[in-house]
Amino acid sequence: MASYFNLTLDTxxxxxxSITLNDSDIYTTTTAVTLAVSLSDEDTKGYQMKVWGTADAAEETNAAWETYRESSSITLPAGDGLKTVYVKVRDAVGNETTAASDTITLDTSVPTVSVTGPDKSVISEVEGFNTAIINFMSDVAFEEYKVCVVASSSATQADGTVIPTTAGSTNTSGSEGNYEADTNIQVTIKGTDLETASSGDGVKIVKVFVRNAAGTWSVA
Incomplete structure (x- = not known):
């Protein structure tokens, strides 16, 4: 029998x-997000990680060690606002990293649009009779808007056709960003542009949609 043995010390x-949430998105509209974790170490056999700042573990003391994964789905705590998620990793002999973190803002609010007008309920393509004017505002700040002809009052922005401005309509869309809440925007709609968006005579349902910074479009 040998009188010696080898014992490796690893400290x-x-x-x-490093970690990222939803590919470094600034906002999310749902609590379900993707967590990506990366290390410089090539061999991660036996590694474990601990995740907190989530719906399952608000603090580090609530988090349990689990098998290390480069990608996983986590659930953020409920309630709109800035969320911070933390991760620690330890190797097979318990050496721990310091915590890495990333932030993302949860915004589940749906903007509400209020429309005033139109000043005329019937227009034509004849000069002097071909213009209708509306005004609208949103209850929250928004970054984009569009005025669309839709098939029903419950339609979403994806189903609408934006009224063009070829014949002189104005402010039927905008994407300049930083529109403040309750900012009044006046829209002019010309009969020829309305015809382009939806051919044929008859009642047209025109709906205004706005998109907030989180990417959520108004619906109602």
């Missing part, structure tokens, strides 16, 4: 830990 924690 080095995993290196290069």
């Amino acid at each position: 080095t924690a995993p290196s290069g830990l």
